[in-house]
Amino acid sequence: MELRAENISRRYFRKRGEANFFEAVRPVSLILRGGEMTVLKGRSGSGKTTLLHMLAGLLNPSEGKVYLGETDLYALEDKELSRLRNKKIGVIPQGRSAVDTLTVYENILLPGMLYTGTPRTKTAECWMEALGIAELRDAMPAELSGGELRRMAIARTLTTDPDVILADEPTGDLDNENTEIVLNALKQAAKAGKAVLVVSHEDDVEDYADHVIRMDAGCFIGDDSKMQQTAGADE
Numbered sequence: 001m002e003l004r005a006e007n008i009s010r011r012y013f014r015k016r017g018e019a020n021f022f023e024a025v026r027p028v029s030l031i032l033r034g035g036e037m038t039v040l041k042g043r044s045g046s047g048k049t050t051l052l053h054m055l056a057g058l059l060n061p062s063e064g065k066v067y068l069g070e071t072d073l074y075a076l077e078d079k080e081l082s083r084l085r086n087k088k089i090g091v092i093p094q095g096r097s098a099v100d101t102l103t104v105y106e107n108i109l110l111p112g113m114l115y116t117g118t119p120r121t122k123t124a125e126c127w128m129e130a131l132g133i134a135e136l137r138d139a140m141p142a143e144l145s146g147g148e149l150r151r152m153a154i155a156r157t158l159t160t161d162p163d164v165i166l167a168d169e170p171t172g173d174l175d176n177e178n179t180e181i182v183l184n185a186l187k188q189a190a191k192a193g194k195a196v197l198v199v200s201h202e203d204d205v206e207d208y209a210d211h212v213i214r215m216d217a218g219c220f221i222g223d224d225s226k227m228q229q230t231a232g233a234d235e
């Protein structure tokens with residue numbers, strides 16, 4: 001499955017001097033294809049999270065369209081959009097997202113239970129193993145380090161088996177060894193046919209990328225050869 005953004009932009013109401021609006025993302029186009037991992041880099045405030053939220057169906061673009069396959073995401077009714085999102089788009093958010101009263105294993109199984117009614121126990125166990133958190137299965141989130149919580153959140157998203165994975169700084173609070181573990185897991189998901197986008201500041205992440213997009217002040221910049229047809233018009 002392919003996620004395609006066509007000339008999407010986002011303005012926020014924000015009074016700055018004469019201007020009433022701040023353009024966080026200027027019109028950009030990109031394609032995330034199944035089987036590929038794209039890395040989105042840029043300094044703080046360049047618009048990466050805003051772009052990721054628009055791609056995820058979580059934030060209406062001021063202009064432009066986002067298509068999942070042939071479906072125009074923002075033309076859907078709210079209910080339909082959230083059903084589609086829950087089934088097909090996995091977001092790994094920045095920051096903490098654990099349910100504190102559930103164990104690690106229950107946290108990982110929860111979204112699948114909510115959306116399909118069936119716990120994906122085998123898939124969850126595979127991803128917990130791949131992410132090095134199998135032994136934390138019965139621990140409570142309060143007992144986990146920041147890096148362990150992050151890997152739990154990644155296992156939870158991967159366990160829902162979405163077609164598109166959008167990860168916002170998934171290695172932000174990890175040491176080198178765990179960064180490698182997480183990037184290998186995301187690359188494995190891409191190789192299994194998922195369209196993967198990783199937002200990151202870190203240079204090492206580029207080694208795993210099929211495409212690299214650089215962002216500054218809401219625009220795509222640079223001429224990285226790996227960008228090829230990902231940024232801008234396709235074909």
Ligand SMILES: Nc1ncnc2c1ncn2[C@@H]1O[C@H](COP(=O)(O)OP(=O)(O)OP(=O)(O)O)[C@@H](O)[C@H]1O
Pocket residue numbers: 012013014022024042043044045046047048049050051
């Ligand atoms: N709800 C909002 N209202 C007004 N301005 C916003 C809002 N959300 C984000 N912005 C502004 O839009 C710009 C882009 O923010 P965004 O979070 O997309 O950047 P980012 O590249 O993800 O940054 P970081 O790497 O620090 O997470 C920033 O200047 C931010 O202050």
